[in-house]
Amino acid sequence: MIETKELLHKVSAALWQGRENDGSLDCEYWHHRIRLQENLALESVSPSIGLLGYAVDEGVRRNQGREGAINGPDAIRNRLAKIPIHNQEKDLLDFGNICCEDRDLETAQAYLRKATHQLKTNGIFPIVLGGGHDITYGSYMGVRDYIKSKGEGKIGILNFDAHFDLRPMVDKPTSGTVFNQIYYDLRKEGEEFEYFVLGIQEQGNSKALFDVAKDLGTDFMTNFECELSNISKVQNRLKQFINKIDYLYITIDLDGFSSAYAPGVSAPSPLGFEPKFVWIVLDFVAKNAEVVGCDIAELNPKFDIDNHTASLAARLVDFLAIQK
Ligand SMILES: N=CN[C@@H](CCC(=O)O)C(=O)O
Ligand SMILES: [Mn+2]
Numbered sequence: 077m078i079e080t081k082e083l084l085h086k087v088s089a090a091l092w093q094g095r096e097n098d099g100s101l102d103c104e105y106w107h108h109r110i111r112l113q114e115n116l117a118l119e120s121v122s123p124s125i126g127l128l129g130y131a132v133d134e135g136v137r138r139n140q141g142r143e144g145a146i147n148g149p150d151a152i153r154n155r156l157a158k159i160p161i162h163n164q165e166k167d168l169l170d171f172g173n174i175c176c177e178d179r180d181l182e183t184a185q186a187y188l189r190k191a192t193h194q195l196k197t198n199g200i201f202p203i204v205l206g207g208g209h210d211i212t213y214g215s216y217m218g219v220r221d222y223i224k225s226k227g228e229g230k231i232g233i234l235n236f237d238a239h240f241d242l243r244p245m246v247d248k249p250t251s252g253t254v255f256n257q258i259y260y261d262l263r264k265e266g267e268e269f270e271y272f273v274l275g276i277q278e279q280g281n282s283k284a285l286f287d288v289a290k291d292l293g294t295d296f297m298t299n300f301e302c303e304l305s306n307i308s309k310v311q312n313r314l315k316q317f318i319n320k321i322d323y324l325y326i327t328i329d330l331d332g333f334s335s336a337y338a339p340g341v342s343a344p345s346p347l348g349f350e351p352k353f354v355w356i357v358l359d360f361v362a363k364n365a366e367v368v369g370c371d372i373a374e375l376n377p378k379f380d381i382d383n384h385t386a387s388l389a390a391r392l393v394d395f396l397a398i399q400k
């Protein structure tokens with residue numbers, strides 16, 4: 077059970093609204109199926125997906141980015157509510173939003189860590205909605221704590237991102253230090269850090285960061301390699317990565333997509349993914365790896381255009397929930 081102060085807030089049912097039936101057709105949408113939860117102590121009796129919001133942009137602020145990702149999780153729910161259900165038998169649960177009080181990012185991350193640990197212990201697959209990319213520290217470490225409690229097993233991280241997010245932690249974590257933060261924690265425990273990034277942009281990362289990535293043995297492919305015309309090469313590289321690990325954790329930073337599809341982020345770029353590439357890769361990894369958790373990071377509704385980025389994020393959640 078979580079003993080730290082209560083940072084989890086139930087979301088408003090008003091976010092989960094959409095179309096009712098179409099005339100005589102008995103239609104089903106996410107807003108019909110979602111069940112709002114009061115707390116994290118729910119044991120699943122059947123396969124379940126647990127949505128958990130990380131309504132935090134303190135890490136983005138500390139990283140000198142554009143604030144606004146605090147409203148990311150609710151913007152995703154609002155668009156997801158209106159997506160029709162297809163081939164989805166699992167229970168769909170919404171556990172609310174974790175927030176950050178008094179700019180205390182570290183406590184919010186620690187809370188999220190306990191939360192994903194608890195969901196996994198209860199048999200619920202977590203899809204965590206952000207929020208700045210510091211989301212992955214708490215979300216990944218909680219999943220890792222669960223796997224560790226069951227025995228050994230290496231969990232690789234697959235990040236879809238324009239950035240390495242391997243900045244050194246000078247004195248505090250930020251959204252730009254998150255994979256360094258994980259690396260240091262794992263190293264302390266003598267565990268290996270297995271990290272693969274798709275979508276790295278040369279113009280989004282300093283030369284020094286490429287050197288850090290190399291020192292840490294990071295696997296990556298650039299945005300120009302991440303194209304449909306190159307999909308078999310990408311799949312081969314992923315296969316090699318998957319062969320080294322036992323489980324896979326997926327994180328999707330929306331700024332990895334082209335700003336034509338994802339303008340609502342702190343650090344947009346026109347040179348990122350087109351959505352179909354990501355869909356094909358997600359389908360591939362779901363068939364070839366045991367995915368144990370995931371998150372969607374960096375949605376900033378303040379800079380979104382007609383909800384394009386929120387809709388993209390919602391479609392990713394729907395797709396991940398079907399794959400699982
Ligand atoms: N999580 C974001 N990380 C990026 C942001 C880049 C930017 O603000 O330009 C980074 O620190 O590299
Ligand atoms: Mn990024």
Ligand SMILES: [Mn+2]
Nearest residue numbers: 209237241329
């Ligand atoms: Mn990132």
